[in-house]
Amino acid sequence: GQQLNQSPQSMFIQEGEDVSMNCTSSSIFNTWLWYKQDPGEGPVLLIALYKAGELTSNGRLTAQFGITRKDSFLNISASIPSDVGIYFCAGQSRGSTLGRLYFGRGTQLTVWP
Amino acid sequence: GAVVSQHPSRVICKSGTSVKIECRSLDFQATTMFWYRQFPKKSLMLMATSNEGSKATYEQGVEKDKFLINHASLTLSTLTVTSAHPEDSSFYICSARRTTYNEQFFGPGTRLTVL
Numbered sequence: 001g002q003q004l005n006q007s008p009q010s011m012f013i014q015e016g017e018d019v020s021m022n023c024t025s026s027s028i029f030n031t032w033l034w035y036k037q038d039p040g041e042g043p044v045l046l047i048a049l050y051k052a053g054e055l056t057s058n059g060r061l062t063a064q065f066g067i068t069r070k071d072s073f074l075n076i077s078a079s080i081p082s083d084v085g086i087y088f089c090a091g092q093s094r095g096s097t098l099g100r101l102y103f104g105r106g107t108q109l110t111v112w113p
Numbered sequence: 114g115a116v117v118s119q120h121p122s123r124v125i126c127k128s129g130t131s132v133k134i135e136c137r138s139l140d141f142q143a144t145t146m147f148w149y150r151q152f153p154k155k156s157l158m159l160m161a162t163s164n165e166g167s168k169a170t171y172e173q174g175v176e177k178d179k180f181l182i183n184h185a186s187l188t189l190s191t192l193t194v195t196s197a198h199p200e201d202s203s204f205y206i207c208s209a210r211r212t213t214y215n216e217q218f219f220g221p222g223t224r225l226t227v228l
Binding site: 031033035040041042043044045048050088090092098099100101103104105106108 | 115117145147154155156157159164170204206208214215218219220221222224
């Protein structure tokens with residue numbers, strides 16, 4: 001199946017720094033979703049994007065749906081220790097009537113106090 | 114809103130037994146639910162797509178006779194791991210699709226350990 005290219009694979013940053021991660025796909029998507037997963041728990045939806053060029057914020061998080069419809073990025077501003085976790089991008093292709101998602105491999109974020 | 118529950122959260126069973134995992138959408142109806150398996154430090158691997166009132170669609174390489182899926186109502190899907198073996202030990206996560214906004218919400222996951 002399709003695999004999204006998510007980078008970076010891991011990040012080690014200091015509290016207060018900004019973070020940026022992105023996902024690219026070889027095919028066009030009509031929906032991009034960003035999730036955060038804490039150890040031993042299910043992913044939690046952070047931001048959903050539905051239109052090319054759309055820029056959406058959720059508190060300190062900002063995500064954008066790329067103009068080409070093949071990429072998306074997530075920014076976290078002024079990181080705090082509770083931002084630690086694995087962030088996954090997920091995309092839904094145009095032809096998917098049931099809403100099947102394709103996932104990136106995840107970005108492991110570590111925040112040092 | 115948009116809460117998905119999973120039960121049990123942890124289960125330990127003996128090899129050869131069957132285990133049933135329930136996935137419920139608590140505050141919305143979900144015609145489509147998904148079952149994933151996740152290995153340590155890995156991404157989510159889709160096992161099957163579950164549609165209310167019809168047979169599940171399994172991904173390539175997933176044994177449908179081993180992983181039985183039933184989507185009996187608009188808020189409940191179950192995954193039964195039949196004749197479990199130690200290699201079935203994993204973290205199983207379900208998600209439910211909220212059609213209105215084309216979003217998927219995940220359950221908290223079930224940690225299965227087969228001895």
